[in-house]
Each structure stands twice: as structure tokens, then as C-alpha cells.
Amino acid sequence: xxxxxxxxxxxxxxxxxxxxxxxxxxxxxxxxxxxxxxxxxxxxxxxxxxxxxxxxxxxxxxxxxxxxxxxxxxxxxxxxxxxxxxxxxxxxxxxxxxxxxxxxxxxxxxxxxxxxxxxxxxxxxxxxxxxxxxxxxxxxxxxxxxxxxxxxxxxxxxxxxxxxxxxxxxxxxx
Amino acid sequence: xxxxxxxxxxxxxxxxxxxxxxxxxxxxxxxxxxxxxxxxxxxxxxxxxxxxxxxxxxxxxxxxxxxxxxxxxxxxxxxxxxxxxxxxxxxxxxxxxxxxxxxxxxxxxxxxxxxxxxxxxxxxxxxxxxxxxxxxxxxxxxxxxxxxxxxxxxxxxxxxxxxxxxxxxxxxxxxxxxxxxxxxxxxxxxxxxxxxxxxxxxxxxxxxxxxxxxxxxxxxxxxxxxxxxxxxxxxxxxxxxxxxxxxxxxxxxxxxxxxxxxxxxxxxxxxxxxxxxxxxxxxxxxxxxxxxxxxxxxxxxxxxxxxxxxxxxxxxxxxxxxxxxxxxxxxxxxxxxxxxxxxxxxxxxxxxxxxxxxxxxxxxxxxxxxxxxxxxxxxxxxxxxxxxxxxxxxxxxxxxxxxxxxxxxxxxxxxxxxxxxxxxxxxxxxxxxxxxxxxxxxxxxxxxxxxxxxxxxxxxxxx
Numbered sequence: 001x002x003x004x005x006x007x008x009x010x011x012x013x014x015x016x017x018x019x020x021x022x023x024x025x026x027x028x029x030x031x032x033x034x035x036x037x038x039x040x041x042x043x044x045x046x047x048x049x050x051x052x053x054x055x056x057x058x059x060x061x062x063x064x065x066x067x068x069x070x071x072x073x074x075x076x077x078x079x080x081x082x083x084x085x086x087x088x089x090x091x092x093x094x095x096x097x098x099x100x101x102x103x104x105x106x107x108x109x110x111x112x113x114x115x116x117x118x119x120x121x122x123x124x125x126x127x128x129x130x131x132x133x134x135x136x137x138x139x140x141x142x143x144x145x146x147x148x149x150x151x152x153x154x155x156x157x158x159x160x161x162x163x164x165x166x167x168x169x170x171x172x173x174x
Numbered sequence: 175x176x177x178x179x180x181x182x183x184x185x186x187x188x189x190x191x192x193x194x195x196x197x198x199x200x201x202x203x204x205x206x207x208x209x210x211x212x213x214x215x216x217x218x219x220x221x222x223x224x225x226x227x228x229x230x231x232x233x234x235x236x237x238x239x240x241x242x243x244x245x246x247x248x249x250x251x252x253x254x255x256x257x258x259x260x261x262x263x264x265x266x267x268x269x270x271x272x273x274x275x276x277x278x279x280x281x282x283x284x285x286x287x288x289x290x291x292x293x294x295x296x297x298x299x300x301x302x303x304x305x306x307x308x309x310x311x312x313x314x315x316x317x318x319x320x321x322x323x324x325x326x327x328x329x330x331x332x333x334x335x336x337x338x339x340x341x342x343x344x345x346x347x348x349x350x351x352x353x354x355x356x357x358x359x360x361x362x363x364x365x366x367x368x369x370x371x372x373x374x375x376x377x378x379x380x381x382x383x384x385x386x387x388x389x390x391x392x393x394x395x396x397x398x399x400x401x402x403x404x405x406x407x408x409x410x411x412x413x414x415x416x417x418x419x420x421x422x423x424x425x426x427x428x429x430x431x432x433x434x435x436x437x438x439x440x441x442x443x444x445x446x447x448x449x450x451x452x453x454x455x456x457x458x459x460x461x462x463x464x465x466x467x468x469x470x471x472x473x474x475x476x477x478x479x480x481x482x483x484x485x486x487x488x489x490x491x492x493x494x495x496x497x498x499x500x501x502x503x504x505x506x507x508x509x510x511x512x513x514x515x516x517x518x519x520x521x522x523x524x525x526x527x528x529x530x531x532x533x534x535x536x537x538x539x540x541x542x543x544x545x546x547x548x549x550x551x552x553x554x555x556x557x558x559x560x561x562x563x564x565x566x567x568x569x570x571x572x573x574x575x576x577x578x579x580x581x582x583x584x585x586x587x588x589x590x591x592x593x594x595x596x597x598x599x600x601x602x603x604x605x606x607x608x609x610x611x612x613x614x615x616x617x618x619x620x621x622x623x624x625x626x627x628x629x630x631x632x633x634x635x636x637x
Contacts, residue, residue, distance in 0.1 A: 052637075056553065087512060095511050098504065 005173045007033070008157045009132045009144040010166030015041045017165040018141040022047040024164035030157065031149045036132060036142040055113060062112025063105045070104035071097060132172055177623065180476060182616040190605050197601030204595025208275035272343055274589045280340030281585040282596050285577045286603035287336055288435060291329035292456030293463055293607065297322030298391045299424055300460060302417035305394075305410070310630030311487050314479045314621050318467050319460065320398070323391045324614035325607050330384030333435070334377070344585050347371045347441040364441050371438055379434060383427050390420045398622055405624035428453045436577075439584035443521045447506035452580075454499040458542070459573040461491045462566040469559045469566075476620055482557050483634040489556030492566060496546040503539070524583045530590050534579050541572030574600060 012018040018035065025032060026049070035044060078084060079092035089096060118124065136142040143166070145157055152160075154171065161169045272280075297319035304312045341348045351357040352364045364371070393416050401409035429449025437448045445451070465488040471477050472485075510518045525531045546565050555561035582590040622628065 052553075060551065088514060089512075095508055098508070 005154075005171040006147050007132070007144055007172045007174060008147065008154055008161070009142050009170055009172060010161035010164075011133060011135070011168045011170070012141040012143065012165060013139075013167050015044075015141060018143060019043060019047055021143060021161070021164040021166065025143070025145075025160055028160050030145060030152060030160060033144045033146040033149065034130075036136040036144065038137055038139060038141070041141070055116060058116050059109050059113050063109035065112075066105040066108030067101055069108070070101040074100060130174055133170070178476060178478075178620045180471070180612070180615045180620045182612045186612065187609075190609055193601055194605040197598045197605060200594040200598030201602060202598070204593050204598055205275060205279065207593065208278055208591070208595055209273065274586070275595075277340075277343045277586055277589070278591065278595060279599075280336065280343045281582050281590070282599040283332075283336050283340065284344050284435075284585070285574070285581045285596075286600055287329065287332050288581070289459065289574055289577050290325055290603055290607045291333060292452075293460050294323050294325035294329050295387060295424075295428075296456045296460030297464075298326075298387065298394065298420060299428075299457070300464060301394060302420045302424070305414045305417040306421060308414070308627070310627035311484055311634045313625040313627040313631040314477065315464070315468050315484065316398070316622055316625070317615065317618055317620055318471075319464050320391075320395055320618070321611045321615035322460070322463065322607075323395075325610050326384065326388045326391060328606070328610060330380075330388065333380060333384070337377070337380070341373075344581075345438060345441070346584075347438060348373060367441070371441070376434060379430065383431050386423055387420075387427070390416065390423070394420070395618075399618060401624050402619055402622060403624075407626050409624075410626050428456075436580050439581060440521060442517065445506055445510070445518070445521070447502060447509075451499075451502050451506055454495065454502045455573050455576050458492065458495045458499050458569060461488070461495055462569040462573075465489065465492055465562055466566040466570070469562050471620075473559060479621060479628070479632050481632070481634060483636045484631065485559070485562060486553075486557045486636050487634070489550060489562055489565075492569060493546060493550035493556065496542060496550075496569065500539075500543040500547075503543075524587075525579060528583065528588060530588060531579060531583050534575055534592070538572060538575050538579055541568055542576060545569075545572070 010021065012021060015037065018037070018041065022032065022035065022044070026047075032048060035041075035048065037044070074097045075092050078086075078097075083091040085091070086093075086096070123129070130144075132142050132144055133140060143161070145161075147154070147157075150157070158169050300319040301316050301323075303309075304316055337344075346352075347364050347367070349359075351359040352361040353368055354360055355365075394413060397409055397413050397416065401413075432449045432452035436452055437444070465485075468477065468480060468488060469485065472480055507522065510522060525535045545568050549555055549561060549565050555565075578592070578596070625631075
């Protein structure tokens with residue numbers, strides 16, 4: 001093993017090969033770090049054993065924050081800080097606040113979800129994304145294995161990946 | 175695949191008959207109470223109405239003055255006008271009409287008739303939408319909305335009969351004297367609408383709607399049956415074309431029928447959102463009913479091909495269109511609230527600030543928006559039959575109240591009520607509708623077995 005290389009990755013030509021390999025590799029007690037594919041592969045999440053994303057819960061929380069923020073803001077501005085009569089309505093005219101409340105809810109839910117996605121995907125300014133192999137943006141499927149999470153040696157992993165259908169196996173450092 | 179057929183068992187028929195009998199008893203009791211308490215309540219009512227009138231007067235102060243400014247408005251006509259709007263039945267012989275309990279029966283008939291005609295009509299619409307959008311997910315359950323539509327001819331006949339019998343009590347505009355310039359009751363606003371709102375044209379439109387809707391439905395149904403027997407994609411393409419034609423006709427008639435049958439009850443009032451509002455209410459009702467029937471059939475051991483993904487999508491449909499209905503509701507309310515024009519606000523004043531209807535007004539929003547919105551938001555609740563059943567039943571009841579709120583205040587003014595009469599009538603209609611729909615469901619194979627998208631429906635998978 002060359003010093004410093006901490007990832008082993010297999011390259012697969014077909015999505016079917018990747019899907020069956022994910023199963024075989026997991027069965028031989030190897031923890032897969034992540035798979036990189038040029039397009040969404042149907043059933044890959046299940047094969048990797050990923051749990052359902054909880055982004056919907058985050059979306060609800062962001063949305064609720066937006067609703068509360070919008071109504072607090074409008075009630076404070078229009079009702080307390082600088083009461084104004086608009087269209088002969090009460091100072092705090094809830095029905096007229098609904099459209100703004102709705103818009104802020106949607107805005108915060110959308111921004112919040114995009115922000116959450118950036119954070120969990122490690123997409124930050126000057127951040128360097130893990131690109132194992134540039135071909136995974138074209139026609140190859142990559143399965144990456146973190147050596148720190150596995151007790152197996154590089155040679156063993158190499159053997160497992162090859163036998164489960166990888167067309168080539170490489171190492172990389174991040 | 176073995177042909178799956180729904181069996182309308184004698185046990186189910188017996189249960190329905192028992193519900194029908196209970197409905198008749200409740201209806202009878204309700205009518206008895208309503209007709210007997212008339213005198214007794216009269217005194218209370220007069221006072222109540224007096225208060226109501228003062229409130230309405232306050233709220234509509236601008237309205238009255240503005241109307242008085244229009245000099246073509248004759249004095250007596252205006253007095254009658256204000257009276258009618260404030261909900262006073264007394265004081266003008268011609269107008270008193272039938273006793274209040276009979277009006278209540280007509281109103282109740284009309285509510286249920288509209289509700290179930292909507293279910294039947296939107297059943298065809300559901301099928302048409304599936305074909306036009308070439309939807310695969312729903313291929314296994316299109317026979318359910320088709321069975322609803324068998325109610326169309328009965329609903330059509332009932333609509334005509336109720337209009338002919340109770341038209342004067344339900345629709346203020348049907349009175350001849352409103353159009354007679356020499357009559358003290360002459361109403362220039364209603365007379366101005368005579369070109370559209372006159373009895374011959376009204377009945378003509380009604381007949382055209384029902385005949386075309388029903389013929390197009392029969393056409394769709396027969397092609398679907400031929401497809402069952404012969405197979406091949408030619409039927410699918412043909413059905414797609416018929417469905418497209420139906421949707422074009424429906425796009426216009428769903429709005430015009432809503433104006434005719436519901437909006438014209440409050441003859442002076444108008445709302446450009448109304449056609450859509452009624453459509454939204456009908457559509458959610460139909461989606462909830464389709465979901466409920468699918469879930470119940472599945473629990474009874476039928477429809478094995480309908481998987482959790484399809485139920486999930488039905489749940490999403492009900493969730494989404496509950497929000498759509500709320501959006502339309504709010505769009506109508508918000509503009510009227512904000513612009514504050516008396517001719518428009520009267521509709522909401524009659525409902526929101528009334529002793530009888532304000533509860534229903536807010537319950538309507540809770541049942542049809544907050545409840546389905548909050549319960550159906552998490553993914554799992556749309557995939558479990560318990561939640562699907564609870565929410566769809568609540569939504570079905572909620573939209574019944576939506577129609578109650580559209581019809582009753584216009585017909586009954588402040589005399590409306592909700593009791594045994596309304597419950598009994600709804601049960602009777604519900605049983606009749608179910609009887610017709612289930613009998614029709616038992617006639618066709620439950621699954622359109624040669625539907626080209628059936629394979630897709632079987633493997634339908636959603637996240």
C-alpha cells in the first residue's frame with residue numbers, strides 16, 4: 001500500500017453490475033462509503049441500506065419558522081409598532097396577513113431545504129468535492145470504500161471488488 | 175389473470191336497507207319537529223332576527239345608502255329588497271310561500287342532490303383525466319369512479335324534479351313578478367339577468383348538461399368494456415380522444431352548472447371564483463370517495479393489484495386538492511374581504527356572523543383544510559389504511575357541510591337548521607347512491623384487465 005491512500009474504489013461499467021456488487025460487497029462485511037453514478041440509479045438507496053431522508057421534517061420546521069416569523073413581524077409592525085388603518089380593517093387583520101405568511105413560509109422552507117442539502121453534501125465555498133474518478137460524471141459507476149472504516153486490507157478489498165464485477169479497482173487519497 | 179368481480183352481497187344490501195330505514199325515521203322525526211316547533215320558535219325567532227337585522231344593517235350600512243341613491247330603485251321595491259336580504263319572511267304575502275319546514279326539506283334535497291351529482295360527474299372527470307394524461311398508476315382502479323357515474327341519470331332526473339317542485343322556494347329568481355316593471359316587487363338587478371336566468375333556458379341547459387355528460391360517460395364505459403374483451407391499444411387511444419372531448423365540455427359546464435344550480439340561489443350576489451370553488455369541492459369529495467372505496471374494497475379482499483404505492487398516491491391526491499380547495503376558498507374570501515364592497519360582502523356576512531351558520535362556517539375550514547392538511551402531511555399516514563379511512567370520511571362529511579353552507583343560508587335565510595331532517599336526508603341519498611354505484615360496480619370486472627397501463631400500476635412505486 002502506498003502511503004497516504006485512504007480510499008479504495010471500484011469502477012463499474014453498468015448500473016446492474018453496480019447494484020449486484022453493492023449487495024455482494026455488503027454481504028462480505030465491507031462498509032461502503034458512497035456510490036457515485038452519472039444518473040440516479042433506481043433501487044440503489046435500498047441496496048446501500050440508506051434510511052429515508054428526513055429532509056421533509058426539516059422542511060416542515062423551516063416552513064413553520066417562516067409562518068411564525070411572518071405573522072410575528074406583521075402583527076408587531078402593523079399592530080404594535082406603527083398601527084395603521086388600511087382599507088378600513090383592524091390594525092391586526094389576520095386574513096390580509098395570510099398571503100405574506102404563505103410566501104414567507106414557502107421561502108424559508110425552500111431556502112432551508114437547499115441550505116440543508118448544501119450542508120449535508122459538503123458543498124461549501126472553497127470546499128473541494130470528493131471526485132474519485134471524473135468518469136463517474138460520464139458513463140462509469142463508482143463504489144468508494146473508506147479504509148478507516150474497514151479492517152480488511154487493500155488486497156482483500158481489491159479481491160472482493162474484482163470478484164463482484166468491478167472492471168477496475170483504484171486507490172485514492174482525500 | 176383470473177377475472178375479479180365485485181359481489182354485491184345480500185348482506186351488504188340488508189345493511190344499506192337498515193341505514194335507509196333509519197334515514198327515513200330520522201327524516202320523519204326531523205320533519206315532525208320542524209313543522210311543530212314552527213309556532214313555538216316563532217316568537218324567539220322574531221327577536222333573534224331583529225338582532226340579526228340590526229347587525230346586518232350596521233354591517234351593510236353602506237349598502238343601503240348606496241342603493242337608495244340609485245333613483246331607478248323604486249321605494250317599495252327597495253324595501254322588499256332590504257327585507258329579503260335581511261332574512262325576513264314576514265310582511266309580504268306573495269313572498270311568504272311555503273312553510274319553513276317544507277323549505278327546509280327542499281334545501282336539504284338540493285344540498286344532497288348537488289353533492290351526489292358532483293360525485294357522479296367527477297367520477298367521469300377522474301377517468302377522463304387518467305386517460306388524457308396517460309396515467310399508469312390508476313389503471314387498476316378506474317372502475318370505481320366509473321361506478322359512481324351510474325348515478326348521473328338518476329341525479330339528472332332528481333335535479334329536474336326538485337327544481338320543478340321546489341324551484342320557487344330554492345331559487346328566488348324564478349318568481350315572475352321580479353321581472354314585471356309594473357309590479358311593486360320589480361327587481362331591476364334580477365331583471366337584468368333575465369337573458370341567462372330564465373326558466374326555459376335554465377331547464378334547457380340542465381337537460382343538455384346531463385344528456386351530454388351521461389352519453390359521454392356511456393361511451394367511455396362501453397369502450398372500456400370492449401377493451402376488456404378484445405384488448406389492444408386502439409381502445410386506449412380512442413378513450414383518450416373521447417376523454418379529451420369530455421374534459422373540454424366539462425371545463426365549461428362545470429362552471430356554468432355551478433352558476434346555475436348554486437350561485438343563482440343568492441341571485442344578487444356574484445363571484446367569479448364560484449365555478450372553480452364548486453369544482454374544487456366536488457373534486458375533493460370525489461377523490462376522497464374513490465380513496466375510501468378503494469381502501470374498503472382492498473380490506474374486503476378485492477383489488478389485490480392495488481399496492482401501497484397507489485394508495486399513497488390517492489392520499490397525496492386528497493391532500494393536494496384539500497389544499498387546492500382551501501386556496502380557492504381563500505381566494506374568494508380574501509378578495510371580497512379586502513375590497514369590502516357591500517354587494518359582495520353580504521354573502522359572507524350572512525354566513526360568518528349568523529347565529530346558525532357561523533359554527534358551520536368555521537367547522538367547514540377545520541374539517542376540509544386543517545384536518546387533512548395536518549394529518550396527511552407525514553408520509554406514513556398516506557400509506558396506512560386507518561389514516562386514509564379517517565381522513566377521507568372527515569373530508570366527505572366536511573364537503574357535505576360545504577354544500578350545506580352554499581345552499582341553506584340563501585334558501586332559508588335565518589330559519590335554517592341542522593338536525594334529524596338533514597341527517598336523515600343525507601343518509602337516504604347516501605344509501606341510494608351507494609346502492610346504484612355498487613350495483614354498477616358488480617356488473618363490470620373490477621379491474622380493467624386489458625388496460626395497457628395495468629402492468630405499470632402493479633409495479634407502481636413511490637417514495
